[in-house]
Amino acid sequence: MKPYCFANNQINSSEKAVIHPMDISLIRGYGIFDFFRTSNYTPLFLIDYLDRFIRSAEKTRLLLKPSKDELASIIFELIQKNDLESGGIRMLLTGGVSENHFSPVEGSLFIFCEDLDFPPKEKYINGVKLLSAEHVRAIADVKTTNYAYPVWHSGDWKSQGAEDVIYHHKGLVSESSRSNIFMIKDGEIATPDSHILHGITRKRVLEISGKVNIRPIKFEEILAADELFMTSTTKKILPITQIDNNKIGDGKPGNETKLLMEKFKGMESKSSA
Template identity: 65%
Template sequence: MKPFCFADGNIIDSSKAQIHPMDLGLIRGYGIFDFFRSVNYTPLFLEHYLDRFIGSAEKTFLPLSYSREELKQIIKELTDKNDMEQGGFRMLLTGGISENHFSPAEGKLFIFPESLIFPSEEKYNKGIKLLSLNYIRPIADIKTTNYALSVWDSMRWKKEGAEDVLYHHNGYVSESSRSNFFIVKNGTVITPDKDILLGITRKHVLQLVDKVEIRPVTLAESLEADEAFITSTTKVLLPVTQIDQHTIGNGKPGPVSMDILKKFRILEKEMSL
């Protein structure tokens, strides 16, 4: 975490940010957040992240007492104050202190600038392993703070040498715990169309692809894919070379995945100039 954050309507020392112990964000795990990266002092795809954050507040009935322009100004001030050439910003809106300890109330807005830890180069070169998990994330189209199952299950991933999970239900896959999921078959990029967070990185990856299908994707066809990968703000694009005990394709990152990653890196540079 960087030295300065936004809390209680002001930019303050990050170590002094506080939340009431009866906030729904703490006692019920109810709140929303979003996370974006800054490159060369420029927040990447900021308008898209603000669209999602503002929309999530509306959908979860959480009052957001700051306009888009006010949020952008706060982010600019935090960038300058923390000398944020590179890093991440975490926007968090809590569920608030509710009279009945259950219904959404007026919560607190926090914006925390953070240092980033990216996956190792080895993971991009060799690919990663996912473990399948029968689960659909609650209100999946909203980036809520409810990560209880995946945090608990992450101890299993470590034991089995996996990077993350692949959620599936009734034979269909949806997403990873913190990433969108794609497969490649015969040169076509295919990604699930429902029970997912509409990722910002996902959105821009799809714009870089010529042959794409957005539709239901079965777990069975995922295991038979030529290539697979996940995308997220902090991972960008990570090749998936194993799901459970099944090797994907030839067990190496595929040419379609690596070409998309290359194009996205070029897009990042153009956006940060």
């Protein structure tokens, strides 16, 4: 974490950022966050992330006092004070300390600047393995702080050589624990339509891909895909070459995925210029 953050309604030393232990974001797991990157001192796709954060606050009935313009101003000041040429910015809004220890009240807003590491280069070259899990994330279209299930489940990932999980329920795929999912089959690019977070990287991929079918996708379709990849702020576009013990396609990142990776790289370069 970088030296300066936004806490207690002002820019402060990060060491002074504190939260009450009875805040329902701690005792009930009720809060929201968002995370985005900077490149060349520019917050990438900032308006999209701020819009989603504001929507999340509204949907979860959490009071977010600063306006979008005020949030942007705070973020640009933090980037300069922390000399954050390239890194991550995390916004967090808590549920507050309520009398019944359950209902949301006025909470605390924090904005932190962080170092950021991407997956190693070989994972983009060789692809990654995911484990399947029968699960639907609660309030899936909101980036809540409740990650109890994947944090608990992650204890199995490393021992099985997996990067993450892929969620499915009643035969339909939704998302990974921290990423959206795309598949390519016979030239068609498709991505799930429900029980998902509407990722900002997902949105960018929809733009650069041309026609993408947003529809229900069966788990069996995923296993039979020619190519598969995941998208997120911290992974960009990361090829998936194995689900459980099932090889995807020929077990290597496909040409369409590689092309999208290059297009996304070009889009980011223009955004940070």
